[in-house]
Amino acid sequence: MKRYLFIILLAISFSVHAQPNAANYKYIIVPEKFSFLKQINQYGLNTLTKAFFEDKGFRVYFDNTEIPEEIAADRCKALVVDLQEKNSMFVTNVSLLLKDCKGAVVLKSKEGKSREKEYATSYNDALRDAFTSFNDLKYVAGSPTPTTSAVPSNTNTETKTIPVPADQPLATKTEKQEALLYAQAISNGYQLIDATPKIVMTLLKTSVEDCYISNNGNANGIVIKKNGTWFFEYYKNNVLVSEKLSIKF
Known part of the structure; x- marks a missing residue:
């Protein structure tokens, strides 16, 4: 009986000191x-x-x-x-x-x-x-x-790793923008303009070539060049969205 009581008390102790x-x-x-x-x-x-x-x-x-x-x-x-x-x-x-x-x-x-x-x-x-x-x-x-x-200062905490199958694919949604966008230089990067003309996106320079911090008014992400093609990538509802862009610099 004492043994079971000890196990119960130990379990309660762990639950009190568990990581948030x-x-x-x-x-x-x-x-x-x-x-x-x-x-x-x-x-x-x-x-x-x-x-x-x-x-x-x-x-x-x-x-x-x-x-x-x-x-x-x-x-x-x-x-x-x-x-x-x-x-x-x-x-x-x-x-x-x-x-x-x-x-x-x-x-x-x-x-x-x-x-x-x-x-x-x-x-x-x-x-x-x-x-x-x-x-x-x-x-x-x-x-x-x-x-x-x-969490008490003397509590020994352990790393919690969330297991994910190694072959689990990354959820990605690819979209294509047909309209040609024109890059207009600004002090810290470019603004992309459509044929209207209307500013549809801003590109801010980074230390990496062909990689820009971007915002299209609805989402923050990056514009990056892959294999000669430009993409605007951002997260929406837990899904990585990759929009193919046609840009004329």
Whole structure:
């Protein structure tokens, strides 16, 4: 009898000290530069990460921007994104981590992989592959957000990895824009104009050739050149949308 009582008490103890669910957090902070890369928003990875979690219902901020007073007063109300690289000779591997204010890993994705040779394409494809681990993640409005006292400082936390079958394809929806768009130079990039003429999209320069931070008025994403063809890529309802563009520079 004592043995069963001990097991019950042990189970209760584990439930009290369990890690908070990432979906209970309202805010996510994305660094402007991932630690293994040399430049800010290199390959557009930081912007892509921000757009992904915004589509999940979270309020997402870069770490170099002004953050809400609620987070400034208590950093433990936000999760921080980290990206880890583990490359081999022919494969790009990245894992996405969500950490709490103490640096403990709350969620970790599978290793996203890509065999593309071009760095910009390879890192973007690998990151999107890692995103599939978070397909079911969604911010639940009104859920209690863990505070500093939610996890005792001496609690040993473990990384929670969401299993995803290795052969699971990335959900992608490809759309084609037939109209020719004309690129008009601006101070920090281009604006794309249709035949009306009307500005339909802005392209902001990045440190990567043929890769731009983009906005079409409805979605934030990136415009990237793949095999000589331009694409506008963004997330909509948890699905990666890739719009083929016809641009005349």
